[in-house]
Amino acid sequence: MSSTPNATTVAVDAMGGDFGPEVTVPAAIEFLLKPHNKDHRIILVGLEEPIQTVLRTHGAKELLDSKRLAIHGASEVVAMDESPALALKRKKDSSMRVAINLVKEGVAQAAVSAGNTGALMATARFVLKTIKGIDRPAIISTMPCLDTSQTLHMLDLGANVDSTPEMLVQFAIMGSVLTRYVDKKESPRVALLNVGAEEIKGSEKVKMASQLLNESPLNYVGYIEADEIFNGKVDVIVCDGFEGNVALKASEGTAKMIMKVLKEEFKRNALTKLAGACAAPVFRSIQSRLDPRSHNGASLIGLNGIVVKSHGGTDQVGFEYAIQEARQQASRNVIGHISQEIEKVYSI
């Protein structure tokens, strides 16, 4: 076991996601084999047999011997379509629950799961509780930007509806901290999602949150409209979970529609087929840029422990990104910085 001060142990829910160990285990191995991750460890949590089966085919003996890779048994698995409430109540030995327990116990500094989002949120909230000063955890993710050199975090993407202006301010603090310490941006520009059409002055909630943010030490730059999300003018976009989910899903639905129509049109005749062939790599790059989850997974932020949610249908590369994201948040003490920022804001 590594004793480097900065060493991080990530608990991986090996059973979560559409593919389970077939994706999570190779991703964990790939992560550990990267030179810059040599100090870090992973604990694979789940049913020993299927995990072992995949491990054997990937020859991870050295990692296991060096204890950089370990298995922690868990006898249950939360189904992707299982009710969060029931999963929380009945599956106390699920791979998801046990992985989060390891974070609570300090055995691991972060947990990663590609499992049922609702169950993950319910379990993480129940086990880890929220950071002092944070009312509710939020789901935060990077969003695609026109300029790929840009990164943008948006929250809440669906954990909370009917959130209060105070909660929006807390989201702003958390997004700002994550952006500052993970993306290394000195003073992240924070914007509130609002409707800019002249006929609208914005909801009462947003107007009140804007007032609070103006009085805060955050680098609050004002309102942003949904059609401006992707142009990288700001670093953090804050919104209620309902609106965040609508923006994300509308964007995904539009992208899917355009891609589908494009493919149809390019299949039309020989010339368009040729065009389509030339364009294939273009479509691939765009599709990956348009899936926010393919960047590094979404995170549940605001809890006393780091929990990263990988897209359920992601592949090995996507899941490794999620592990990397979890590792970074832990190494850079995002939770500690959120607590400090909360105190700073509320002491004003």
Place this chain on the structure above:
Amino acid sequence: MSSTPNATTVAVDAMGGDFGPEVTVPAAIEFLLKPHNKDHRIILVGLEEPIQTVLRTHGAKELLDSKRLAIHGASEVVAMDESPALALKRKKDSSMRVAINLVKEGVAQAAVSAGNTGALMATARFVLKTIKGIDRPAIISTMPCLDTSQTLHMLDLGANVDSTPEMLVQFAIMGSVLTRYVDKKESPRVALLNVGAEEIKGSEKVKMASQLLNESPLNYVGYIEADEIFNGKVDVIVCDGFEGNVALKASEGTAKMIMKVLKEEFKRNALTKLAGACAAPVFRSIQSRLDPRSHNGASLIGLNGIVVKSHGGTDQVGFEYAIQEARQQASRNVIGHISQEIEKVYSI
């Protein structure tokens, strides 16, 4: 002047939009020259001189002589970026205001403007007032669908934020009536925009509206997620103006981003340029399909008079669509049917 029972007079704000008479006047002439519009009339409202100038270049003498085309002077113009409140207060003789007055006076059965949306909404609301039983007017528009044979209406797209469950039910009634009588669909499927992620049960407002809609005589089919908007599974999508605006703008922003990236990629080398050349018509068709306003403009619905808002940057064809939409809503007595439906719903 035509005396056919079904004859409709549309008041056109000739000065509105980014191009004013240069677009609105030819569009009006084109509309009147269509055989199926032979019974209908248009009143061009605005500054006589610029209107006359365009009329002369288009030789509309016959239409003017037959009184199917008339000019109604208005001495002021509302700027695209003017404050709605100030426009309402100070410009009592604006082309927009006078066109709406003609509807109020019964001289015209519908008004069309490509002008300042906020000012149009404020003016229309002030002059026409809402239909009995409707608390607030809404902005309704068709949305693009993957299957172009489908039409879908969505409201509210931005007139009201913080709307109540009762208002959402009123939106549902109005959208259902418009779809039934304009799109000729017997029993339009009405859905409520909601967030479907497991971690969310939906906002209190949406849950209450869903209950009310279940008890209504409308063909309410339940919740729909934003990524399902474009697949044509329902005929009417109801939401608060904040969420509707976010969905619309996020969708437009995504489409713009994809198109921009595609164009960049296709410019990369000779081969991709060839591909791009072949693909050009594809892009054009997609872009037009992705601008909901290019279908037939958005309508302000719920007022004692028909007001259609054309996209400010639209061309002659787009503006003619908007006139056509206004004419249809008038001919098919959408307002009368809304009143009847309101009584039906509230008498239950």
